[in-house]
Amino acid sequence: MTTHYKGLIDRYRSRLPVKNDTRVITLHEGNTPLIPLENIPSILRKDVKILVKFEGLNPTGSFKDRGMTMAVTQAVSEGSKAIICASTGNTSAAAAAYASRAGIRCFVLIPDGKIAQGKLAQAMIKGSVVIQILGNFDDGMRLVKEVGDSAPVTIVNSINPYRIHGQKTIAFEIIDALGRAPDYHCLPVGNAGNITAHWLGYCEYAGIAAYADSFQTEQGPYNKDKVTTKTPIMCGYQASGSAPFLRGHPIDNPETVATAIRIGNPQSWDQAWTASRDSKGWFDEFTDAEILATQKLLAEKEGIFCEPASAISVAGAMKDIRSGKIPEGSTVVCTLTGHGLKDPDTAIKQSSSPVIRVEANLAQVQKAILDNLK
Ligand code: F0G
16 A cells, blocks of 8 residues: 555545546645644643644645645646636646646736735746736636636636635545544635635535535535534634625725735635634634734744735634633634745845844854844
């Protein structure tokens, strides 16, 4: 028996809408670590177990690879020669990678000037056609849907159900690692595909068919055997300037430093409300300053470097643990959706460790060390 990990389709095939003879387009995504936080819980002085699912360690540095292996596998099996997506950066990075792997064309629509450098670099180096639109993600999404009706391209945004099926595997991995579902699951919400996918995965493992059935694809059926009896309470967090779930309606002109979730008109609106309502969860919002402070805290206290949008899950968990909304004794999982290296500019701007410039001699280096030993 080989133990070589070959990606999430190989691992969870019976629970995914993929035929046995389908050519799988994979970069061996998934299987990301579930890391217990060791230092932040003691700052909170609460007896709570917090674990982070570090999706930044996927092949293109975000959770999007989970959905993209499914979406591109399906597109290629249908004979598609090109894919297209609107993106705040991570979807485009993943789409570019899986299109390259499959040998098909990739078109990405990104918002003008509002995408982190690392993400832009990923789409460019992989040979995608990058279309920078003078508008935001929501404009890009509208245009992708319009062009998808008239051009021979497959849309690989999360309105594509295969994306949701790929992304649901994060819940499977968490339950497989913990031996049960966590009590609370905290995550950022932008276009809302990911909260939809998490909830689908948890429901499927719990054998709750009603929700799972609404994501049936033409490839169905897949294994819905009961594995666990429990689902977590879903806590979705948004940036204050881009918080349609808090306002109760889509918003124009969303703004936030967390450009990944700079979205005003989420496509999975109804599904996200279902996840929140049925899990007895909630939405909350955080300012840019709070988001950045948490990104820095995770890096300084735990050595984990995630992108700003991802840090909001830990900001939310910390607030709700402090207030007692998440009670002591709970097990909390936070999804860290993307790697900090995606957006080095934002990290450098808020770093409190200035780079010390010295002459290339021992005395100066020694002085720099002694001055800074705490
Ligand atoms: N975190 C990161 C790092 C993201 O890139 C995204 C979405 C989210 C959270 C929110 O997930 O949209 O499923 O609610 N990024 C998309 C993109 C929009 O184009 O890369 P969601």
